[in-house]
Amino acid sequence: MEQNKRNKIKILFLVLLLIKSLGYTEWEKITDGIEYQKFTLSDPNDVYVVRISRNEPSVLLDVGVGGGTIRDIREPVSKIVSRYQNIVNYSGQQYNIVAAVNGDFFSYDTDQVVGGQVILGTYADKMGSRGKFAFKNLSSVFIDKTVSFSGKVTFADGSQTNINDINVPRGNNQLILYTFHYDYSTFTTADGCEVVVGYVNEPLSPNKEVSGVVREIRSGIGSALIPFDGFVLSASSSAATLLEQKCKVGDVIKVKLSITSSAGKDWTDVYSAVEGNQWFVSNGQLTSDLWEERHPRTAVAYNDNYIYLIVCDGRRSTSIGMKLSELGNFCIQYLQAKEALNLDGGGSSTMWVNGSVKNVPSDGTERSVANALFVAKTATDKSLRFNHTDVVKTITGANLKLGPGTQFGNITQLNKNTICVVSSSPLNGVFAKGDYWWKIEYNNTEGWINQSVLSDTIAPAVPQLLYPQNNSQMVDRNPVFRWTSVEDPDGVYYTLVVSSNTDFTSKIVYELSLTTNYYVPAEHGDFKVNTTYYWYVTSRDKGENESGQSEIFSFVIISSGDVTKPGQVVSLEAT
Template sequence: MFIRSRCLRLAVCILAIAALACASCALQATKQLADGVTLYQETNLTPGSELIVNCVTVDPKVEGVAIKAALCKDVIYTEDALKGCETIASLTGRRGAVVGINADFFPLGTDAQGDPLGVCIIDGELVSEPSPRHAVMAMLKDGTFVFDNPTWSGNLTLASGFGRQIDGINRFRETNELIVYTSIFDSSTRSKYKGTEVVCKTDDLPVQCGKTMNLTVAEVRTDAVNTPIPDDGVVLSAGGPAAVFLSENLKPGDKLTVKFEIKSAGNVDWTQVQQAVGGRPWVLKDGKEYVDLEYERIGSSFSTTRHPRSALG
């Protein structure tokens, strides 16, 4: 999130290494970056344990301060060497942000490096579905911030009432999945495997949690791999049994609905979420250590191996 940040970027706290130096060995500095935005820096000079901790505090109640999630290059996939990646310096500079921070992880070394692995919501639009059990930070419409470990569901329903589960949104489709694409993914589906791809028009964009989208079929393409995604619609891309379902049940002019829902592990109303980014693991809750690597299905390297780290709170 960024401030005025990659859903990959929400500026609150940047940790170079998750540890604090003792006061006698540390240098401290404070700088106001803008109204409501302050940088605190602590540097440990102890030989063998050098580190720098950067912490940015943001007061969202200050006039002119805005906290937003953002995608690198504003789309998930790009046809270039970086495959959707962008540095924080580039993104914040391009968007006019004061400060930015890494948020969710992405599939490094693949063609989908701009795809957040967990949930991403930008200005109320569902861009990426949650990753099961992984922690999420979200900002509600009233400006409050919440943490959650949500789950999700997606459903496609035909005019007959018959329906099918949706497997994801705006990510590369595997062979037997049904994925919904909007233009924030790219100009086309970039499918790795042939399947049935259905172009639909709708007046109900953007995709939002809990909102039923009414679709009208414009085109049904079989053995398709790279269907253009319309700005005023979506593409349903399916392989295996899901492809057969689409090709046998849909034709141009047919009506259907699509609905995505996110269910909180606590009491978060996800229909009220305006910005959200994923990450892992959950570190603190109510001021106490709250790390459950087994529940979040996270390897030990996240807790025992030394890495530069970013955190939000």
């Protein structure tokens, strides 16, 4: 019996040694359902893996672009993460990004991705013919290859026309659809027509018809601002003439951006997608014609239980990089992956986890890339401070934004005490980028503004005076003044005024910003014996909405003797 026990211990020890020799370590928990591990292989290679459980309900995968714009900016993965951290999607879910890798290949000439992408549920960049990873939710992901694009606009009269492309510079006689992912503006010339569509309370998801309301028609102007909850149709030449003929302010129009897969994959309700290149593992097997040069690598893979983000270092003696067949074998043998897609590698390969870059990029520092694939925990937080149609005002100068968050472009600058009205939006009160956000209308312009610079226009209630009571006589030269507290959603400040005359021209106490409903004067203050004093209180909120003045009370100091109990009253009855 004892010998069998010793043999089992030896076998366990050998298994642990084997596991260690194969590069296994413990999975490190990042947050619920998301783990990280570094594998040190004998090639030698260092491989970094984030493992995402497909049973965690509050996790989303999404794509972020450099500078927050598709148009022409690259950034390191860590900066892309910072830009998208704490943003909110159309469902009101705030992102807490915990891990990310670099995404698609890009052009050094344009700083744009080579392929397409779906971001925040919107088909934001037309897909190409290379391999692409699509995420609907944790229970529905797939890899696809060749797809085709089609876009349609349905006007208020029921007629239709084609959309030529999405979020690209407008060409001659083209109709282009722009979303906020492109930039804050269309950056078009003035020789066309642009129709700004608003009240779009859902993403322009692939294969789904989405409605909106025409808010503005801009002919011969160009560079329309692009709202978060809307889009811009931009056309030139005869396509512009068609827009001018078919659209008027207030019209309800519909758009549909379709992705058709040659393999029959269903792109409906895809929430995010990133394009890569070679689909190197399929059905748990290596595919053919793989790139067999040795480089740093980035990939996304999955099986029935997990989704994996993978980075392999390369171009250094302690980690030489992998051929795609080697990366495929790693995915199959170590991760039991059934499918895997190669993303941009080389100096672009970067893995960010919980605030730091885990791998050693071969450029010696993070390379600026066009996009990143990230994993985020989500939560929803909303304020109920205001309601639709509430009249509000700014308490400081403030920027009216194109969307709910500091990352959006400015529409206009509002001065202090600007009066606005809360507009209708399902995202009103949503928490993003450190504040709650409200959609408001000002001077026929709608935009978003943060709650911390808003107040209602309703004054707080008038405080009721409590002590010293009216017409009372006191022996305390340092009376404690008390009044009823007042409630206001924006908080309350009190003004206390005490004077020796009824017109209050001679102020003994003048406190403008008390936050408590009492006031204690300095010991042996300016109150004199045999003198009548008068006092009142007002209240105001942070928006400087001020209540009316309370009634005026009076009291008399009748003795200057030492008093050990502040506020002692000789008579509480009116004289």
